[in-house]
Amino acid sequence: MNQAERLNRAMIREIEKLGDIGPWHDALLAVPRHLFIPNLAYVSPDDDESYIIDRSANPEKWLRSAYMDVAIITQINDGECSIMDAGKDGVRFTSSASAPSTVIAFLSLLGASKGHNVLEIGTGTGWTAALLSAVVGDHKVTSIEIDEEIGNRAAQNLRSAGYAPHLVTGDGAEGVPGKAPFDRIHVTCGIDEIPPQWIDQTKRGGILVAPYRRELVSLVVHEDGEATVKHYGRARFMMLRSPKDETPKRAAI
Numbered sequence: 265m266n267q268a269e270r271l272n273r274a275m276i277r278e279i280e281k282l283g284d285i286g287p288w289h290d291a292l293l294a295v296p297r298h299l300f301i302p303n304l305a306y307v308s309p310d311d312d313e314s315y316i317i318d319r320s321a322n323p324e325k326w327l328r329s330a331y332m333d334v335a336i337i338t339q340i341n342d343g344e345c346s347i348m349d350a351g352k353d354g355v356r357f358t359s360s361a362s363a364p365s366t367v368i369a370f371l372s373l374l375g376a377s378k379g380h381n382v383l384e385i386g387t388g389t390g391w392t393a394a395l396l397s398a399v400v401g402d403h404k405v406t407s408i409e410i411d412e413e414i415g416n417r418a419a420q421n422l423r424s425a426g427y428a429p430h431l432v433t434g435d436g437a438e439g440v441p442g443k444a445p446f447d448r449i450h451v452t453c454g455i456d457e458i459p460p461q462w463i464d465q466t467k468r469g470g471i472l473v474a475p476y477r478r479e480l481v482s483l484v485v486h487e488d489g490e491a492t493v494k495h496y497g498r499a500r501f502m503m504l505r506s507p508k509d510e511t512p513k514r515a516a517i
């Protein structure tokens with residue numbers, strides 16, 4: 265067993281202390297997180313000092329950090345400045361690899377299983393899309409990312425891990441109507457409102473999970489299109505972004 269496998273197994277053991285993770289155990293084994301972490305990134309623990317990881321300067325620290333249960337910031341200020349500035353005042357985190365235990369909490373609530381048609385909103389590094397692909401099959405996974413560069417990097421990461429889900433660049437608030445209806449929709453950026461398109465694109469009886477108003481929520485969509493919402497406690501996530509070309513869109517209305 266190599267060092268990455270050892271670290272991955274230790275991370276899985278820690279996550280399993282929080283409860284049974286069902287099919288996500290094998291998915292975590294199949295999808296090494298370090299394949300999704302850029303060479304330069306910013307580790308942002310909830311309760312500790314944040315720090316830069318640089319694979320070329322300290323490959324050991326970079327690898328260990330990839331298997332810690334922490335969010336790793338991969339883009340700041342929409343990519344308009346270097347990740348090296350991540351610790352400065354006023355910086356906005358705009359893309360990340362979410363903390364593994366949080367990802368697994370969301371995926372466990374999602375209850376996706378083999379053959380389900382699944383939409384992920386917010387591809388980020390592609391790690392969640394790969395975990396979903398390992399469980400439901402990559403031909404059944406669609407993932408949408410608003411930032412083209414982030415989406416392209418995710419495609420490379422996914423290829424290196426051996427998965428090829430359907431990736432879309434665009435505003436996830438619109439959903440992906442061409443691939444609907446979905447059995448499951450997994451939103452990986454914070455939202456204050458649920459766009460009606462997501463409910464329309466969810467099968468009756470289908471489930472949507474999201475960080476909604478800073479809480480982890482799941483929605484079950486009923487036959488009449490109404491949804492039941494359940495709350496599962498605090499979830500801190502970067503917010504859904506609006507497309508940069510919002511002005512022309514408004515002018516077209």
Ligand SMILES: C[S@@+](CC[C@H](N)C(=O)[O-])C[C@H]1O[C@@H](n2cnc3c(N)ncnc32)[C@H](O)[C@@H]1O
Nearest residue numbers: 359361386388389391392409410436452504505
């Ligand atoms: C917390 S990260 C996602 C983590 C990701 N699921 C992973 O496994 O690495 C949130 C992502 O949502 C993306 N995002 C924000 N607003 C969006 C929108 N309107 N449509 C699609 N993606 C969006 C961000 O660019 C960012 O990459």
